[in-house]
Structures are given as C-alpha cells and as structure tokens.
Amino acid sequence: MSQKVQGTWNLYKAxxxxxxxxxxxxxxxxxxxxGSVGTATESNYCAGNAFQDAFGAHLRSLGLPxxxxxxxxxxxxxxxxxxxxxxxxxxxxGLHPLTEEEFLQLVDGAITTLxxxxxxxxxxxxxTRHYMEGHILTGLELHGFQKNRDMGFMRGMVGLEDPxxxxxxxxxxxxxxxxxxxxxxxxxxxxxxxxxxLAKNESKLVPDEELIGAIATVVIARIATLLLVPPTQLQAxxxxxxxxxxxxxxxxxxADMFRAFKVDVPFAVLMAKGTQMRTIAEAVGQGLLLQK
Numbered sequence: 001m002s003q004k005v006q007g008t009w010n011l012y013k014a015x016x017x018x019x020x021x022x023x024x025x026x027x028x029x030x031x032x033x034x035g036s037v038g039t040a041t042e043s044n045y046c047a048g049n050a051f052q053d054a055f056g057a058h059l060r061s062l063g064l065p066x067x068x069x070x071x072x073x074x075x076x077x078x079x080x081x082x083x084x085x086x087x088x089x090x091x092x093x094g095l096h097p098l099t100e101e102e103f104l105q106l107v108d109g110a111i112t113t114l115x116x117x118x119x120x121x122x123x124x125x126x127x128t129r130h131y132m133e134g135h136i137l138t139g140l141e142l143h144g145f146q147k148n149r150d151m152g153f154m155r156g157m158v159g160l161e162d163p164x165x166x167x168x169x170x171x172x173x174x175x176x177x178x179x180x181x182x183x184x185x186x187x188x189x190x191x192x193x194x195x196x197x198l199a200k201n202e203s204k205l206v207p208d209e210e211l212i213g214a215i216a217t218v219v220i221a222r223i224a225t226l227l228l229v230p231p232t233q234l235q236a237x238x239x240x241x242x243x244x245x246x247x248x249x250x251x252x253x254x255a256d257m258f259r260a261f262k263v264d265v266p267f268a269v270l271m272a273k274g275t276q277m278r279t280i281a282e283a284v285g286q287g288l289l290l291q292k
Contacts, residue, residue: 072139207285
C-alpha cells in the first residue's frame with residue numbers, strides 16, 4: 001500500500017511543488033490487473049493498484065499526461081521468472097502471459113501520448129474521457145482459457161463473472177461448443193444431478209450418498225481443471241495432499257468452490273493431510289442443505 005499510494009502521491013506532489021507538471025511528457029504508473037478484478041488473499045496489493053488506476057484518471061482530469069498501466073501476468077523476467085512454481089500455477093489457471101517484448105510494447109504505447117492529445121477540462125466528453133485515457137488494462141486475454149477449454153478443462157474466472165466484463169464473458173461463452181446444463185433451485189443454479197439429489201435428500205443437515213456422489217463429480221472435475229490432470233486420475237478417496245496442495249492452490253480452489261456452490265470450504269480442511277475429494281463433497285453438501 002505505502003509504495004503505491006504514498007509513493008505515487010509523493011512523486012506527484014514533488015512535481016507540482018517544482019512546477020514541472022506543465023512540462024511532463026508522460027507520468028507512467030505501473031499497476032496490475034488485480035486492481036480491477038481482485039486477487040484472493042491480496043487485498044492490500046489490490047487496493048494499492050486500484051488507487052493507481054484511479055489516480056491515472058485523476059491526472060487526466062487535470063489535463064496531465066498520466067496513465068496507469070494495469071499489467072497481467074508477465075513471464076520470462078521479474079518476479080514470476082524467479083518463482084517457476086508460482087508461474088506454473090498461474091499457467092494452469094489459464095492466464096495468458098505477456099512476454100518481455102510485449103511488456104515493452106505496452107509501455108511504449110502508454111507513454112507516447114502527445115501533449116496536444118491531453119484531456120483538457122471543458123473538452124467534449126471530458127466527464128468520461130479521462131477514465132478511458134488514464135487506465136490501460138491488460139491481462140484479460142483469454143487465449144490461455146481457450147486453450148485449456150479446447151483440451152477439455154472447464155473452469156471459472158472471477159473476471160468473467162464481473163458485470164463490467166459482460167461483453168468479454170459473452171463472447172467467450174458464445175465460442176463454447178457446449179455448456180453445462182444447470183437447473184435453478186431456490187434462486188441458485190446447480191448441475192442437474194446435484195439439484196435432483198438435493199431435492200430428494202431427506203435430512204436437513206446430513207447429505208446422503210446420492211448428493212455426496214453428485215457433488216464429488218463436480219469437485220473432481222474442478223480440481224482436475226485446476227491441476228490440469230485428467231479427471232480419471234482422481235477418485236472420491238483421492239487425498240488432495242497427493243497432488244501437492246499448497247496455500248496458493250488451496251486459495252484458488254476455495255474460491256472456485258464458493259463460486260460454484262456459494263459454500264465456504266474452510267482453508268484448514270483443504271490443507272489437512274487427510275482431506276479427500278469426498279471430504280470436500282461432504283462439506284459442500286452440508287452447506288447446500290443449510291441453504292435450503
């Protein structure tokens with residue numbers, strides 16, 4: 001937070017104090033797509049980037065050539081290049097990485113705004129232009145997701161569920177050859193097998209075998225997509241620890257389960273050595289019954 005918020009503000013105030021803002025050719029803020037779509041467990045980083053994105057628009061509203069470049073995943077150099085395990089996780093999630101050359105091209109495009117193109121107060125469209133010109137968002141390229149889907153792996157992406165990205169999500173969905181058939185139940189949507197088993201479950205607290213089995217099928221498909229392994233390699237008795245479940249994978253899988261079922265599976269359960277696919281299915285089943 002302090003580097004991005006206070007650092008950005010200090011730089012701007014230093015330029016303003018010396019009267020150099022009028023001579024600026026550009027003021028580039030390196031932000032992240034997480035400022036727009038969010039990242040689980042990194043609220044401080046997301047907030048810092050969101051500030052930079054808003055500050056880029058603020059600079060434009062003052063007629064200054066400021067721009068916040070929201071970067072997605074950058075490979076080959078930097079943080080991820082030094083941490084191949086983290087990069088592998090993001091690639092499994094279907095994120096499309098930027099190469100070093102593409103990154104430099106984006107920077108070049110962001111700082112080549114001519115002075116006469118600045119958004120001046122009073123211009124036609126000034127009320128909205130500074131939002132568009134002050135923030136360049138990258139990282140929502142869906143090539144990686146398309147590749148995974150062509151391989152038979154289906155997974156959600158929080159960005160595609162955001163109303164602001166309706167057009168992107170619509171185009172991506174329209175390109176899909178098949179869509180899972182869901183059934184609405186109590187204002188929620190579940191796969192048909194889960195909806196049917198949920199309706200027939202007699203206990204209000206304990207999921208029966210039919211419901212556990214139906215949920216386990218979805219759980220296995222989701223974790224298989226996250227790990228990019230064939231679902232046939234996983235069984236209800238498979239332990240998550242057998243596939244190297246660590247904190248980042250667990251956080252992503254937990255978010256995926258919540259998006260699918262609106263049930264929060266405890267982090268401690270996902271990280272426990274004895275947790276099986278069936279354990280997750282039972283926890284989700286209990287959560288669904290409590291929502292009925």
